[in-house]
Amino acid sequence: MMKAILTKLFVPLISAVSCLIAAPASYADIVISGTRVVYPASAKNVTVKLENRGIKPLLVQTWIDDGRENANPQELNVPFLVTPPVSRVDPGKGQSIKVTYLGGQLPQDKESLFWFNVLEIPPKTTDGADKNILQLAFRTRIKVFYRPEGLKGAAGDAVKTLQWSVNQSGKALSIDVKNPSPYHVSFSRAQLVSGKNKYSLDTHTVPPGGKESFKVTGLSAVPAGAKIECDVINDFGGSIKSEFTI
Incomplete structure (x- = not known):
């Protein structure tokens, strides 16, 4: 960004x-x-x-x-x-x-x-x-x-490999994101969606092989069936839209 x-x-x-x-x-x-x-x-x-x-x-x-x-x-x-x-x-x-x-x-x-x-x-x-x-x-x-040359996979597919999990500490709620790919994953937008309700995530770039914690705004617990919707920036500045189930 x-x-x-x-x-x-x-x-x-x-x-x-x-x-x-x-x-x-x-x-x-x-x-x-x-x-x-x-x-x-x-x-x-x-x-x-x-x-x-x-x-x-x-x-x-x-x-x-x-x-x-x-x-x-x-x-x-x-x-x-x-x-x-x-x-x-x-x-x-x-x-x-x-x-x-x-x-x-x-x-x-x-x-x-x-x-x-x-x-x-x-x-x-x-x-x-x-x-x-x-x-x-x-x-x-x-x-x-x-x-570097010869990296596994493609940069545009790195978002597909992300691993999402809920981190609940008392009333503090965040979503942990692990990136097992050799590429950086940069977000332009991410939100947690439950039914008609949408909650913004405080996103950061997730480095290769790294893990980041995204704070959730306006929610204290993740409802069953919630999902993550996000836009990831590609090499050309465009967006790759993705969806994940928590």
């Missing part, structure tokens, strides 16, 4: 990464061509396309992190090279970013997850050049899946 963050910038570009606030009512001008990047191990590199849909030229910084979203990009040690790391994108124009795997000790029996970051910086104002100016910039993060 794509994640957008509004960043306060106090001049240095890199320092912006550590100053983050949520911005649900604001929108970025730089649009990424997809909602995720899949990097096959056999690929020499992959390309991520950006487009400036705003009315002003923007300075764009791109990098990959290992899940530590607040870490300074210069302090990260990831096995990928992103070029160009900084570029200017004029309004209505695009920019192609090349991601190259540099090699390293990544697991070869399952996918590895990283994050592709885009930080857009608006042009400086011409008013008060000697004053401290507060700038607002957007940062967008999307998942990067490094996919």
Whole structure:
């Protein structure tokens, strides 16, 4: 799932990464061509396309992190090279970013997850050049899946292998999800359905061979015959609809 963050910038570009606030009512001008990047191990590199849909030229910084979203990009040690790391994108124009795997000790029996970051910086104002100016910039993060060759099964079928169970602790209710596949499973929506009643699940990405616990909203016990309905995001950003009986 794509994640957008509004960043306060106090001049240095890199320092912006550590100053983050949520911005649900604001929108970025730089649009990424997809909602995720899949990097096959056999690929020499992959390309991520950006487009400036705003009315002003923007300075764009791109990098990959290992899940530590607040870490300074210069302090990260990831096995990928992103070029160009900084570029200017004029309004209505695009920019192609090349991601190259540099090699390293990544697991070869399952996918590895990283994050592709885009930080857009608006042009400086011409008013008060000697004053401290507060700038607002957007940062967008999307998942990067490094996919080794020869993994068992297909990524689109991973949802079919999920194992669901009820976890009841007093009045606290959650649904445990185990993923025995070598692929990450990312949800866009999941709910527990009992008759005409539907209860939202607080979902997370379930890693390969991992297990996650989804909290159930508005329910203290699972009725007999209840089922799970969910949408899982595929490699192209579309949804795979699935249904499971609890």
